[in-house]
Amino acid sequence: MDSIDIEGIPDIRNYVPRSVKEAFAIQRALKERVSLENSFESISLIAGVDLAILKERKQLVCGIILFEFPELSIIDKVYSIVDEKFPYIPGLLSFREGPAIIEAYGKLEVKPDILILDGQGIAHPRGFGIACHIGVILDIPTIGVGKKKLYGTFDELGMVPGRYSPLYSKQGDTIGAVLRTKKNTKPVFVSPGHKIDLPSALEVVTECARGYRVPEPTRQADKYVAELKKEFL
DNA sequence: GCGACAG
DNA sequence: ATCTTGTCGC
Numbered sequence: 565m566d567s568i569d570i571e572g573i574p575d576i577r578n579y580v581p582r583s584v585k586e587a588f589a590i591q592r593a594l595k596e597r598v599s600l601e602n603s604f605e606s607i608s609l610i611a612g613v614d615l616a617i618l619k620e621r622k623q624l625v626c627g628i629i630l631f632e633f634p635e636l637s638i639i640d641k642v643y644s645i646v647d648e649k650f651p652y653i654p655g656l657l658s659f660r661e662g663p664a665i666i667e668a669y670g671k672l673e674v675k676p677d678i679l680i681l682d683g684q685g686i687a688h689p690r691g692f693g694i695a696c697h698i699g700v701i702l703d704i705p706t707i708g709v710g711k712k713k714l715y716g717t718f719d720e721l722g723m724v725p726g727r728y729s730p731l732y733s734k735q736g737d738t739i740g741a742v743l744r745t746k747k748n749t750k751p752v753f754v755s756p757g758h759k760i761d762l763p764s765a766l767e768v769v770t771e772c773a774r775g776y777r778v779p780e781p782t783r784q785a786d787k788y789v790a791e792l793k794k795e796f797l
Numbered sequence: 798g799c800g801a802c803a804g
Numbered sequence: 805a806t807c808t809t810g811t812c813g814c
Contacts, residue, residue, distance in 0.1 A: 615804075617805060652805070654802040661804070663812065683803045683811095693803070714803045753803080 568593050577701055578663045580649050584776055585654050591692040597700045598686065603759035604705055607633050607768065611676035612781025613668070616793040622648045625796060626664035627789040629781060630676055636769050636780050644668035649686055654714065655689050656698035665698055671769035677705065678760065678768060680781050684708045685765070687731050687740035689715050689719025706757030707765045708740075709779055715754050718742045721751060728771055731755065741766055745773035759765060765774045 568589040573579050576594075581587035615626045621657035623645050630640040644667035650660040668681070685708030695708030695714030713731075716739055721729035725747055731740035740755030743766060756765045778786070779792040 615805080617804095618805085652804060654804090657803055688803085708803085710803050712803060713801095717800090 565793070570594065573779065577666050581656075581659055582655065583602065584653065585661055586617060587653075588690065591656075591690045594697065594700050595690060595692040596598050596695050598692065599759050600686070600756050600761050601759070602761055602764050607677045609633060609638075609639070609676040609682065610675065610678050610768070610772070610781055612779070612783070613665055614682055614782060614785035614789045615771060616789040617648070618645070618793065618796055620797070623743070624648055625789055625792045626660065626661070626668040626678075627785050627792055628665075628668045628672065628790055629785045630672060630674065631781055631784075633677070635658060635756065636772065636774065638784065639679075640672065640674065641788060642668050642671040643788070644671065645796060654660040657683055658694040661694065662701070664702065669698075675704070679704055679706045679757075680769070680772070680779060681706055681708050681757060682782060684710050684714045684753065685740065685757035686751060687716050687755035691733075691739070693755065693757070695755070695757025703758075705759040706738045707760060707768060708753075708755045708757050709769055709782060710753040711750075711778070712740075716740065716753075723747060725773065728754075728766060740763065743769060743773075745770070745779045746775065749777045752779075
């Protein structure tokens with residue numbers, strides 16, 4: 565039961581692991597499909613995602629907002645509400661939030677060139693954070709932007725916005741970067757998810773930093789989901 | 798056995 | 805994520 569036969573899973577998009585061991589196996593298998601090369605030619609559309617919990621209903625609300633890039637003007641908004649089927653376990657976030665994100669994404673009539681997710685990309689214990697997971701399953705470029713570190717080590721960075729410090733794996737590989745998006749404010753953790761390299765991911769996130777710590781697409785999605793939460797409480 | 802630990 | 809008052813910096 566060490567290695568999983570991914571091909572044998574009917575709907576990997578909504579598959580719920582029966583154990584942590586199985587979840588680990590799925591991540592190790594899907595990790596092989598991650599690409600760290602830019603697959604896009606230019607970026608004219610970008611989207612941000614965020615989720616909230618409807619505790620009473622035991623459901624998750626996911627909101628995705630599509631923006632024109634680099635203007636960052638809103639073009640569309642979609643959302644999904646899904647039953648909570650997997651708990652929050654550090655390192656296995658995608659199994660909890662993935663289904664809701666994928667369903668909402670499917671409702672977008674126009675797809676973005678890049679999707680920014682809350683959480684890590686390859687800066688993960690097994691190199692397969694939620695940004696990688698969503699990117700591989702949807703086969704689209706994704707970037708992971710976390711507010712906290714999950715994995716890796718780094719040196720302190722300057723206070724000037726735009727400054728960053730590489731995130732290193734235990735083996736010494738650069739797996740992401742800690743980016744200062746705002747003065748005198750804690751940095752964010754940026755790492756490639758799929759079909760994009762670190763330099764590009766950093767450029768995009770830096771470009772999306774508009775006066776706040778969290779990049780605009782994510783910040784807007786955050787507000788959107790907060791409203792949805794009230795509406796569906 | 799003791800820390801670390803995305804949202 | 806969520807709860808939750810006052811408080812510090814721009």
